[in-house]
Structures are given as C-alpha cells and as structure tokens.
Amino acid sequence: MEKKTIDTMVGTLDKRMNRQLKQYLDICARCAICKDSCHQYVATGDLKYLPARRAELIREIYRKYFTKAGEFVPALYEARDPDETLMDELYESAYACTGCRRCMYFCPFSIDNAWVVAAAKGMLIAAGRGNEMLGQLADAALFKADNMDMFDEIIVGGFADVEKELEEETGRPIAIPVDKQGADILYVALAGSHSIKPAAIIFDAAGASWTLSKFEAANYGFFFGDPAKAKLIADRFMNEAKRLGVKEVVITECGHAYRVAEMFYEAWAKEKMPFTVRHILEVIDDYIKDGRIKVDPKAIKERVTYHDPCQIGRNGGIYEQPRDIVTAIAPDFADMTPNRQEQWCCGGGGGIVAMEEFNKVRLASGAKKVEQIKATGAKLLACPCENCRLQIEELSKVHDLGLRIVPVMELVAEALVPKAEHTAVS
Amino acid sequence: MDWFSYLTSGIGVYLALAVFTGGMAWRAWQWSRTPKSPVRLALYPKPKTGAGRVGKLLVDTFAAPQSFKIAPVIMVAAVLFHVAALAAFVGHLRLVHEFTPLVAVLGEDGMNTFAAWSGGAAGIIMLAAVLYWLGRRTFGTFKNLSVPEDYLLLALLLGIVLMGDHLRFVGGLHAATYQAWFASLMAFNPSFPAELANSTTRLALDWHMLFVDAFLIYFPFSKLTHAIGAFATNLVRSSE
Numbered sequence: 001m002e003k004k005t006i007d008t009m010v011g012t013l014d015k016r017m018n019r020q021l022k023q024y025l026d027i028c029a030r031c032a033i034c035k036d037s038c039h040q041y042v043a044t045g046d047l048k049y050l051p052a053r054r055a056e057l058i059r060e061i062y063r064k065y066f067t068k069a070g071e072f073v074p075a076l077y078e079a080r081d082p083d084e085t086l087m088d089e090l091y092e093s094a095y096a097c098t099g100c101r102r103c104m105y106f107c108p109f110s111i112d113n114a115w116v117v118a119a120a121k122g123m124l125i126a127a128g129r130g131n132e133m134l135g136q137l138a139d140a141a142l143f144k145a146d147n148m149d150m151f152d153e154i155i156v157g158g159f160a161d162v163e164k165e166l167e168e169e170t171g172r173p174i175a176i177p178v179d180k181q182g183a184d185i186l187y188v189a190l191a192g193s194h195s196i197k198p199a200a201i202i203f204d205a206a207g208a209s210w211t212l213s214k215f216e217a218a219n220y221g222f223f224f225g226d227p228a229k230a231k232l233i234a235d236r237f238m239n240e241a242k243r244l245g246v247k248e249v250v251i252t253e254c255g256h257a258y259r260v261a262e263m264f265y266e267a268w269a270k271e272k273m274p275f276t277v278r279h280i281l282e283v284i285d286d287y288i289k290d291g292r293i294k295v296d297p298k299a300i301k302e303r304v305t306y307h308d309p310c311q312i313g314r315n316g317g318i319y320e321q322p323r324d325i326v327t328a329i330a331p332d333f334a335d336m337t338p339n340r341q342e343q344w345c346c347g348g349g350g351g352i353v354a355m356e357e358f359n360k361v362r363l364a365s366g367a368k369k370v371e372q373i374k375a376t377g378a379k380l381l382a383c384p385c386e387n388c389r390l391q392i393e394e395l396s397k398v399h400d401l402g403l404r405i406v407p408v409m410e411l412v413a414e415a416l417v418p419k420a421e422h423t424a425v426s
Numbered sequence: 427m428d429w430f431s432y433l434t435s436g437i438g439v440y441l442a443l444a445v446f447t448g449g450m451a452w453r454a455w456q457w458s459r460t461p462k463s464p465v466r467l468a469l470y471p472k473p474k475t476g477a478g479r480v481g482k483l484l485v486d487t488f489a490a491p492q493s494f495k496i497a498p499v500i501m502v503a504a505v506l507f508h509v510a511a512l513a514a515f516v517g518h519l520r521l522v523h524e525f526t527p528l529v530a531v532l533g534e535d536g537m538n539t540f541a542a543w544s545g546g547a548a549g550i551i552m553l554a555a556v557l558y559w560l561g562r563r564t565f566g567t568f569k570n571l572s573v574p575e576d577y578l579l580l581a582l583l584l585g586i587v588l589m590g591d592h593l594r595f596v597g598g599l600h601a602a603t604y605q606a607w608f609a610s611l612m613a614f615n616p617s618f619p620a621e622l623a624n625s626t627t628r629l630a631l632d633w634h635m636l637f638v639d640a641f642l643i644y645f646p647f648s649k650l651t652h653a654i655g656a657f658a659t660n661l662v663r664s665s666e
Contacts, residue, residue: 017460023457026651026655027652030568030594033496035568047570075574108486110486110659174512314470319470341470341471
C-alpha cells in the first residue's frame, strides 16, 4: 500500500482519537467474552465478525503509529502497516457491523467496539475504500438539501397526495401541515407515506400543533462512517426546526435517526439546540397516558410481540413506552427473551440492508431473532425501526414465519377510538 | 548477594517499581490529556444519580454480572485469579511488616499455618487459572485472536506463580527470613540473610523476582493497563 494512503489513514485515526477510543484500544484483553454477544459471530463462527477481532485490526495500526512500545517492538503486538489483506478484512468486518453494541453490554471493560468500528470506517473512507452504496445514498441526501428549489414543489405535492389518501382511508380530512411557523412539533418522517399517515392520524386525534419536515430522518452519512456528512444530513431538519421555531423535533420510528438526532447532533454541531428531541413513541405514550387520545384496549385480538431496536433500546433508553403502548391496545402481549438491554440485534442495522454484498451474513445473523420470535408464538410483531422491519420481513419469508410486521404507531392508528366515542370506551 | 541475586532481588526491584509506577502514571496522564469523546456513549438503562453511577461502576468493574451471564467459565477463572492475586499481594505485605493484630489472635504458629494455607491456596488457584488461559489461547478457537503479547504476559505470570509455589511448598524457609531481605530492600541496602544466601531456595527466589521484575516493567506497556483503564471505560457506560 502506498505510503501516502497509509499516512492519510493514520491521520484520520489521529483526528478521530479521543480518550474513550484510546482506552478501548489500549486495554482490551482479547478475552473474547464478546464472542457470544455478537449475532454475526454466533451465526457464522467467522473470526472477522468477532467484536474484539474487528477492533484488533485497528489496534494493529494504532500500536504501530500511536504507541512507543508498538513502534519499537512491533512483533510483540503484531503492530503493522495496513496492507490489502488487512483492508479487505477491515472493510468486511466494519461495514458488516450493525453497531448494536451488544458486545459493549457484555464486555467486562465495557469496550465499545462499535466506536472503534466507526473510526475504522473513517479510515476506510480516507483510503478510498468506503462503501460505495452508502456513500452514494449520503450524497443523494445532501444533493437534495443543496437543491431544495428543485425538489420543493415535488415534495409538497407529494404531501398533498398523502392528505388525499388519508381522507379516502379515514373518511375525514386530515391535514399534513408543512412549513408551519411556530408549531409545537416538527415531525421528521422517512421517505414514503407509511411513516407519515399513522403519525398524522395520531397528531390529528391528539389535537397536536405539528408540522411535517420536508426532509427524511434516515442518515446514510452515519452508516457510511462520515460524521461530517452525517451532520450535514441532520442539519437539514435541525435548521428547519430552528427556522420554524418549534418546541420539539419528533423523530419517526427509525432507530439510527433517533440516535443521531438525540445523542450525536448537539456534539457535532457544538451548540445547544433550542428544542428537545423525542422519539414518536415517547410522544404517543404521553398522549395515551394524558388522555389526549383514546385507544381500544382490545383492538388487537391476536398475540403481539415487540422487537427492541438496538438504537432506541440499548443505545437510546426507550424500553417501556413502546411496551406500554402495545399493552394498551393488545391484551395478549408476549415479550421476547432476552429483551430490553440484552435483546438480540435482528441483524439489519448499521445500513447493512442497503449493502447487497452482505446479504448472506445478514440473513444468517438473524437466526437468534428468528428463534426469539418463534418462542413467543406471536404472528404479529410491533417493530419501531425501518431497518429492523426490512430485515425481519425478509427473515420471515426465508424462515416461513408468517409474520405481520407493523410499526407501533400504525397499530395505534388502527386502535384509535374516535372522539365521539371517548366516553363510551372510558 | 551474587550478581544475579543483586540484579533480580536487589536493584531490579527498585527498577521494576520505578518503571511500573512511572509508567502507569504516564499512561493515566496520556489518557487524561486526550479530549473526551464529544458524543454520548452510554448504554441504557443507566443510573440517574452520581452515586448510582459510582455504584454501577463498582459493580461492573468488580463483579461484571453481565459478563458472568454470558461467559461464566472464563469469568470464574478471572475472578478467582484476581482474588487469589490480591490475597497473595496482601500476604506479601507480611514481609514488610508482621500482621501483629492477626498474630495476637492466632498466635505465631497459628499465623504461620494460616499463611501456609491461604498462600498455598492462592498459589494453586493462580496456577490453575494461568494454565487455563494458556490452554484456551493455545488450543482454542481464539488462537488466531491472540498476539505474542498475550503469551508473554502468561509466560511471565506462569514463571511468577511456579517459582512462588516452589517457595511456598518446597522452599522450607519461614517468613522471618524473607522479612530480613525485605528490610534490607527498604533500607536501600539489599542483601540476603545468611540462611537465605546459603540455601538452594535462593535461586528459586531470584527467578521468582526476575519474573516479577519483568512483569512489573512490562505492565504499563501492555493490555494490563485495564487495571486502571477499566474504571474509566466502565464509567462511560453510564455517562451523562
């Protein structure tokens, strides 16, 4: 590998170096306790998917360029320059990682291998080895932001079509406000009407003051491993929220988008936002508990189970609200085992569903989730993350599970009791 | 003291302690001057109060309940090793100063018997744990994850424990003899008392100390910095 490329990679690692990353690289004991925590390693037994091994590849470069011991006695640490073999393994292990952080949960030193993998992606990008598909999707989102004049009319027209669909489906007009100055909520949905319609029905039923973002929540810059692009993509709706003067930004049922907006954005932007960020299920849970919307407690007759998406559960802290919502409308709820912070990743996170080259490991790595779902005996799965839904839908087909996988808010929209009937239900 | 004893059980002890202390301080300083991660890296659920965070840090660091759940065998080996190593370290402090209150309770013979049993048990447990780890790294799936550093550390530990066990089970010398040598070290005039200098046990002690010195010197440049680093990384788990 050319020295210039190596220098660029090392420079990228240096730029991304922080205390936590340094400690993760220094103290891993390579005990491999993480082996049984990773859905990909458990399914394949392939060393490149072992969390400690993913980080070890970066550690080999780190030892050579960032530690005196590794510089003077490289053989002792297997410290080395990156070469094509290392780059190939690094690419596969880094872009296959779903960033679920289950390995961190079980590690006795709480080593965040996903954080090391994020640095690895940065180094791959610096060497021109970033994933092309994720890079293109990130660039497309930025192109839209830079050329909003070109897209504005199409987007607003699309929202008007969704309003018409809603009226046809519900039999009453439900407005989808856009660019509403001073609204309480800026709702950030995904591309496609499936994440807009149920939210619009619920906001309308709750009498909420809301407006819909013209930008989708998905952030391929985050999956790609480029925090600068990820920030620019999130800037689109964050700036929109500032311009409209909203009180809160509400992110749709999308795991990574919530984590980007709630956990990362302020640090990237280096400023405190004048609004709060919440997940749509936090908002809906409040609406039900505050009596702003009424739901039929027996709306769903069949057994329902719930999947904890890693980015809103283990990495976002939202465990109880979705369960409270589901149990408010479905008397036969069966939780998966394990669940909450110990739940298995479904295998569809980290942008892997967009990268065909990882299909084999992705589908294999869903084995644990399939076992969990089967054990509940449920045929209806409430799932508040788009990537998880795409993955589990495919798993359901491959394993013939016969599952119906539905966003939680869609179940709520179906279970809503019209205002005229509130008294009868309560 | 001959030159080998002087190197391993005399001047080497000062050198090892200096490098260990300075090296660990340097490592901690290096970490402290590196800026913190700008983004939040916590896992949920996490404690809401500072006291809760400290409590969780202590539980995670000293008991690691999650790790036990997923890998009970290696965690049992790890905890037994660390507890035995701590017990052995505390036992060695007797060479600096006799545990007078304990002697008052147990009597001198009782104290020697207690030391023999507890030290012997610690030595056997550490030996078993080191052999387990060595076997796991050499014959298991994780051979390919291991690097020479892992084997070097295990070899040094094996040397320390084997020689230590030899001193405990075969040496035949009592604490008072070693106390005299320790007193000379603390007076910066290292020497062996005649009983030790003229014993064949001296060689075992010299090798024990050679491994201890090398282990302490290498410690700050190895993955064993988890001894202090794990507190910081486990705290991040429940950070704001």
